[in-house]
Amino acid sequence: MDHNEFRYRRVEKQITTLIESAAIKPGDRLPSLRKLSGQLGVSISTVSQAYLELEKKGVIASRERSGFFLSPSAGRMPAPASRPRPALVPTSSSRSGLIQKVLEALGNRDLLPFGVVCPADELLPAKTLARLFSNSLRNDPARALNYAPVAGEDDLRRQLALRALEAGISVTPEEILITSGAMEGLAIALRALTKPGDNVLIQSPSYFCFLQLLENCGLRAIEIPSSGDGIDPRDVRRAIERFEIRAAILVPNFNNPDGSLTADTRKEEIVRLLGERGIPLVEDDVYGEIYFGAERSRCCKSFDDAGEVIYCSSFSKTIAPGYRVGWMIPGRHYGKALDLKTTTNICTASPNQMAIAAFLREGYFERHMRRLRGAIHNQMKALLLSLHRHFPAETRAGFPSGGAAIWVELPPDIDAVDYFFKAREAGIGLAPGPIFSTQDKYNNFIRLSCNGIWNEKMEQGVKTLGRLAEEMY
Amino acid sequence: MDHNEFRYRRVEKQITTLIESAAIKPGDRLPSLRKLSGQLGVSISTVSQAYLELEKKGVIASRERSGFFLSPSAGRMPAPASRPRPALVPTSSSRSGLIQKVLEALGNRDLLPFGVVCPADELLPAKTLARLFSNSLRNDPARALNYAPVAGEDDLRRQLALRALEAGISVTPEEILITSGAMEGLAIALRALTKPGDNVLIQSPSYFCFLQLLENCGLRAIEIPSSGDGIDPRDVRRAIERFEIRAAILVPNFNNPDGSLTADTRKEEIVRLLGERGIPLVEDDVYGEIYFGAERSRCCKSFDDAGEVIYCSSFSKTIAPGYRVGWMIPGRHYGKALDLKTTTNICTASPNQMAIAAFLREGYFERHMRRLRGAIHNQMKALLLSLHRHFPAETRAGFPSGGAAIWVELPPDIDAVDYFFKAREAGIGLAPGPIFSTQDKYNNFIRLSCNGIWNEKMEQGVKTLGRLAEEMY
Numbered sequence: 001m002d003h004n005e006f007r008y009r010r011v012e013k014q015i016t017t018l019i020e021s022a023a024i025k026p027g028d029r030l031p032s033l034r035k036l037s038g039q040l041g042v043s044i045s046t047v048s049q050a051y052l053e054l055e056k057k058g059v060i061a062s063r064e065r066s067g068f069f070l071s072p073s074a075g076r077m078p079a080p081a082s083r084p085r086p087a088l089v090p091t092s093s094s095r096s097g098l099i100q101k102v103l104e105a106l107g108n109r110d111l112l113p114f115g116v117v118c119p120a121d122e123l124l125p126a127k128t129l130a131r132l133f134s135n136s137l138r139n140d141p142a143r144a145l146n147y148a149p150v151a152g153e154d155d156l157r158r159q160l161a162l163r164a165l166e167a168g169i170s171v172t173p174e175e176i177l178i179t180s181g182a183m184e185g186l187a188i189a190l191r192a193l194t195k196p197g198d199n200v201l202i203q204s205p206s207y208f209c210f211l212q213l214l215e216n217c218g219l220r221a222i223e224i225p226s227s228g229d230g231i232d233p234r235d236v237r238r239a240i241e242r243f244e245i246r247a248a249i250l251v252p253n254f255n256n257p258d259g260s261l262t263a264d265t266r267k268e269e270i271v272r273l274l275g276e277r278g279i280p281l282v283e284d285d286v287y288g289e290i291y292f293g294a295e296r297s298r299c300c301k302s303f304d305d306a307g308e309v310i311y312c313s314s315f316s317k318t319i320a321p322g323y324r325v326g327w328m329i330p331g332r333h334y335g336k337a338l339d340l341k342t343t344t345n346i347c348t349a350s351p352n353q354m355a356i357a358a359f360l361r362e363g364y365f366e367r368h369m370r371r372l373r374g375a376i377h378n379q380m381k382a383l384l385l386s387l388h389r390h391f392p393a394e395t396r397a398g399f400p401s402g403g404a405a406i407w408v409e410l411p412p413d414i415d416a417v418d419y420f421f422k423a424r425e426a427g428i429g430l431a432p433g434p435i436f437s438t439q440d441k442y443n444n445f446i447r448l449s450c451n452g453i454w455n456e457k458m459e460q461g462v463k464t465l466g467r468l469a470e471e472m473y
Numbered sequence: 474m475d476h477n478e479f480r481y482r483r484v485e486k487q488i489t490t491l492i493e494s495a496a497i498k499p500g501d502r503l504p505s506l507r508k509l510s511g512q513l514g515v516s517i518s519t520v521s522q523a524y525l526e527l528e529k530k531g532v533i534a535s536r537e538r539s540g541f542f543l544s545p546s547a548g549r550m551p552a553p554a555s556r557p558r559p560a561l562v563p564t565s566s567s568r569s570g571l572i573q574k575v576l577e578a579l580g581n582r583d584l585l586p587f588g589v590v591c592p593a594d595e596l597l598p599a600k601t602l603a604r605l606f607s608n609s610l611r612n613d614p615a616r617a618l619n620y621a622p623v624a625g626e627d628d629l630r631r632q633l634a635l636r637a638l639e640a641g642i643s644v645t646p647e648e649i650l651i652t653s654g655a656m657e658g659l660a661i662a663l664r665a666l667t668k669p670g671d672n673v674l675i676q677s678p679s680y681f682c683f684l685q686l687l688e689n690c691g692l693r694a695i696e697i698p699s700s701g702d703g704i705d706p707r708d709v710r711r712a713i714e715r716f717e718i719r720a721a722i723l724v725p726n727f728n729n730p731d732g733s734l735t736a737d738t739r740k741e742e743i744v745r746l747l748g749e750r751g752i753p754l755v756e757d758d759v760y761g762e763i764y765f766g767a768e769r770s771r772c773c774k775s776f777d778d779a780g781e782v783i784y785c786s787s788f789s790k791t792i793a794p795g796y797r798v799g800w801m802i803p804g805r806h807y808g809k810a811l812d813l814k815t816t817t818n819i820c821t822a823s824p825n826q827m828a829i830a831a832f833l834r835e836g837y838f839e840r841h842m843r844r845l846r847g848a849i850h851n852q853m854k855a856l857l858l859s860l861h862r863h864f865p866a867e868t869r870a871g872f873p874s875g876g877a878a879i880w881v882e883l884p885p886d887i888d889a890v891d892y893f894f895k896a897r898e899a900g901i902g903l904a905p906g907p908i909f910s911t912q913d914k915y916n917n918f919i920r921l922s923c924n925g926i927w928n929e930k931m932e933q934g935v936k937t938l939g940r941l942a943e944e945m946y
Contacts, residue, residue, distance in 0.1 A: 100815075107620065130607070133824070146591070147789075149580050324823075344657060344817065349822050351606070351795065
């Protein structure tokens with residue numbers, strides 16, 4: 001990208017931000033070339049080029065002698081209105097077949113990456129991590145080659161105890177257990193807490209691997225709605241009054257797939273409600289660091305005095321999915337979790353833990369996250385504008401305040417599983433709604449993930465997806 | 474080690490080998506200095522120095538004007554005679570507390586390493602692996618940072634399919650599933666095959682993590698004896714005729730802790746017996762590559778036509794315990810195993826798989842293993858001689874033809890758990906017998922592991938252990 005291209009793209013983004021913030025409304029006149037050039041301190045030709053780009057994308061339109069106007073169709077999409085409420089009944093999941101197919105597609109790097117939820121290669125700190133990793137292997141070969149302690153490398157546990165403060169959690173390194181990704185922590189937590197046949201409270205929609213995990217553990221799901229505001233404590237109360245529930249798995253910070261954020265006051269209330277009945281809460285916070293607002297939200301674990309919240313997180317959505325390093329804070333279930341970690345795989349890979357500990361210790365994490373949050377936020381805005389341009393008018397999508405995916409409601413006639421297969425044929429990855437519930441639900445929903453890089457190929461991809469939707473509609 | 478020291482140590486080893494091979498018997502006269510110097514092509518002073526070293530260790534004794542004689546006490550120890558036969562009843566294990574204490578001691582690098590079973594740092598290919606690892610991170614950063622396919626990196630699976638031929642197994646790469654160590658494969662296999670309350674056939678003694686795994690899965694153990702000849706098919710038949718058994722976990726090649734090898738003809742018979750009743754066999758082959766004879770033994774999997782044998786192995790006992798890379802060949806249980814791998818931790822760490830694939834592809838593995846096998850074999854001989862010198866006469870120990878541990882029977886009065894704690898206080902790691910059975914058994918047995926390096930500190934350690942045994946006796 002040459003210097004000039006960089007400048008007009010930046011202007012283009014600034015205008016997009018104005019549109020997103022609703023400062024400019026559909027039909028509004030945009031500032032004149034001269035005015036904007038003065039305000040932004042760039043040349044008139046740069047502004048002109050940015051306007052032409054936006055016109056090409058259909059975001060703005062020029063009227064002769066009157067300047068540029070925001071297209072009537074541009075701007076925010078309404079959030080999904082007809083969110084199907086899950087039935088409050090225990091259900092066994094059995095979607096493994098479909099989920100394996102989706103997982104294969106998600107792992108396929110030839111597909112446009114609206115399927116897999118993890119940062120684009122360009123945004124991962126490859127060079128720094130490779131350097132730190134190589135240093136660990138070279139400088140401390142014995143430690144890198146040998147088994148780590150079952151609970152994890154001390155250095156990493158110390159760094160994580162420090163970082164936990166950001167999420168409002170005060171723990172010692174000894175209370176932290178390193179896992180091979182957050183999924184392993186969740187699996188260990190469920191195995192520590194439940195036995196086959198038990199009921200487990202989950203959000204609806206919920207990450208499909210949770211459902212697969214419940215199925216593999218012989219557990220039944222009690223689904224409560226996850227709306228734009230996250231989890232409503234009244235739904236939790238209703239469920240625990242009606243059913244004997246052994247544990248809950250919730251994602252209060254930017255639930256996957258709907259990106260909903262549960263407010264801190266609600267978190268506190270949920271911890272209290274579950275605590276009163278002695279129901280342990282497994283909290284998945286893998287998206288907690290990907291917030292678009294001014295600061296990080298707290299975690300349920302930060303309201304937990306009884307040690308009944310098992311906190312799980314990882315570095316898979318932030319710096320290195322493939323390193324498989326996560327952690328859990330199992331509270332009073334620590335002993336059982338440690339025991340289960342031993343028979344899961346003895347310990348998590350040593351050099352991977354050392355590399356990530358160095359990344360945290362040397363202060364790279366915060367800097368990296370600032371960049372990543374900005375990138376994902378920007379891409380999410382671009383994706384929403386693009387959806388608006390290319391999708392049938394009845395399409396609905398919220399705009400989450402964090403996370404890395406958009407939950408899209410297609411017109412009701414469109415079958416999301418058919419749509420998934422058609423998109424895959426067209427070279428585009430996405431996740432179909434029905435895999436996010438144990439019930440027959442979200443049949444016209446899809447999850448589109450944001451990896452933090454927006455480009456012309458993605459714009460074309462969304463156009464293709466829009467055309468597919470029009471055809472099936 | 475200067476050149477001269479290297480020479481006499483080599484001579485010392487050659488003499489030790491002669492003793493071990495029983496070519497020289499206790500009481501025999503050793504070759505004269507002049508004769509041996511001629512035979513080995515070294516100076517008389519080198520042979521003299523070797524003899525003096527052996528004399529210092531009490532292996533040989535000099536008689537004035539008559540030369541050197543093998544001490545009456547040197548040479549092989551009798552194998553354990555009073556192997557307690559396990560009772561043929563289903564038992565639930567509940568030794569987690571003791572096992573966690575032992576595991577902590579095994580992980581303690583300040584202790585003399587007779588506890589943990591993995592090669593000494595000096596024998597691990599640290600430099601080569603570090604270089605290959607760094608190359609992978611640098612040359613293919615996107616692949617190294619991202620999720621691997623659930624089933625594993627294609628390149629590694631191809632290399633493993635090639636190596637499987639050595640063990641008599643003919644598979645395609647697509648039949649292989651990468652796991653984070655063999656333990657993960659065993660855990661996945663058991664979860665795929667059983668439900669809580671089921672009976673599982675195991676050897677007695679058995680690796681303590683198996684027992685912990687059975688306990689964590691709510692399974693009951695049926696123990697059949699593991700003698701110097703490994704598993705007797707008649708014991709398998711007796712067990713499966715008497716009990717409803719859901720699965721077997723066996724270690725036909727160098728069972729941990731007793732190092733027993735089950736002959737290939739017996740393996741074939743066991744596969745047939747279990748197959749007739751449709752009982753799946755989980756085969757742990759982590760020690761299969763550490764053989765002291767001319768060639769590798771076959772695996773049960775190589776006799777499996779029905780796909781009912783789930784083969785598990787890893788690189789933890791050969792090149793890199795801390796990388797956590799293993800694999801399984803689940804046969805007809807592949808789909809279920811893949812599903813369970815997903816909810817265990819999505820996939821095994823990518824760069825670790827890439828580094829090990831490169832190690833195999835570039836031909837380092839075979840060269841490394843030749844060196845490692847020789848080193849462990851030599852240390853095992855030295856350890857046995859040392860045991861003989863320092864332990865009470867009633868002590869018994871076999872000499873396995875592979876693996877990396879010696880199973881020692883102390884005089885009957887000695888409580889191995891007390892002994893473990895006393896040895897730990899003296900700075901020496903070891904594993905006490907009772908953790909290797911769900912029954913009250915092996916109370917006077919210990920496992921001493923061989924990491925491939927013998928040195929004066931170890932000699933002193935065995936001396937201390939011998940004194941402890943004498944004191945408790």
